[in-house]
Amino acid sequence: MTDRWAVERALLTSGLPSQARLIVFVLLTHVSQGTLVVPSKYAPSFTGLVKETGLSRGSLSKYMNQLEEDGWVERNRPTTKEAIADQARTGYRVQLPSGVVQHTNQFSTRTSSGDERAEQEDLFTAGTPGEPVQDTNGARSGAEHKSNVGPTSSSLTEKKGGAGGSQGQPKKRTRAKKPTPVDDPNFVAFYAAMPRKQDPDAAARAWAEIVANGVPTKDLILAAEAYRDDPTRNGLRTYIKTPRNFLVDGRYKQYLPNCKNEDEDVNDTERAAYRDYD
The missing domain is CATH 1.10.10.10 (Winged helix-like DNA-binding domain superfamily/Winged helix DNA-binding domain)
Structure with missing residues (x-):
């Protein structure tokens, strides 16, 4: 067979x-x-x-x-x-x-x-239930398989540290999660206001760079809403700016509010958070 x-x-x-x-x-x-x-x-x-x-x-x-x-x-x-x-x-x-x-x-x-x-x-x-296995050419017993493999991590630890080997185990390093613009409610509001939705990750990176350069997040949201409601904007999807291009190409500058309130500018903490974003 x-x-x-x-x-x-x-x-x-x-x-x-x-x-x-x-x-x-x-x-x-x-x-x-x-x-x-x-x-x-x-x-x-x-x-x-x-x-x-x-x-x-x-x-x-x-x-x-x-x-x-x-x-x-x-x-x-x-x-x-x-x-x-x-x-x-x-x-x-x-x-x-x-x-x-x-x-x-x-x-x-x-x-x-x-x-x-x-x-x-x-x-x-x-479709009678069978027993799924990984090898049908003759399964070895667990003891035989264990004897043929190399030393386990626990045995290496015991050889290295003796009775107190567990104390010598290195501690796992955990990296703090950096803030990302995708999680920022201000970016979410900006992205939702754009008439064309595409590639939110690329848009988030462009958003982080512009905010880090001092552009208030509220002004960017207002610019997106103004671009969406602009009656002179070409309505064809081909000509509608994506969120990333809207920011990278500087098109948002044409829709920024004429008067800026200095109290509404981004604070140092927010700007530093976006500079740390990779």
Whole structure:
């Protein structure tokens, strides 16, 4: 019977794109013990596969369809009713396409049987819960695995500090969170007043630089409102300034209030906070 080892070996020598091979390798980490089936109960969602593979949704869909057409992956999709009512997910079965040379694992002592194949078929079609594992080529015991790995962090600490090793552990350094303009209610009011919303992070950086140079936040908000209500402004979206360009290009200066109240200027604390913003 085809096992995980044979599929992995065939993938390495196949002509599949690297993205397609990555998808199969990720699915193999979800298969049930001794099978090539990913039951729907333990199957990752489409969004989960996007995160695990690092591919975009479009690329994942494209290469998954290619794998299914070429015979590497078989999908057991639930009905729309099952997906909505029972939150059922798509089950997967990894397999070797017809015509692909199967490599024999000389270290494997498993033999195939009709009953074993039937059991996998029931697991795939019925979605019977299986036990998801990370390796089907023979799991070692926890004690054996622990004996083969290097020294743990706790053992290193004991060797370094003896009985009082815990006292020698370095303390974790925590960095204070710097204030960001995105969290500033004044910037939020400015951004909300702009007729076109785009790239708030870039707008926040431009806002911080201008405020740090001494322009009052209240004047910037009034300038945004005046620009929004300007009847002579071109109403086409292509010509409407984004919040960042409105500030960087200096367009805000045309809409600043004519008279400035010195008492409403930014204080030193506010200006220093924006200078610290990266």
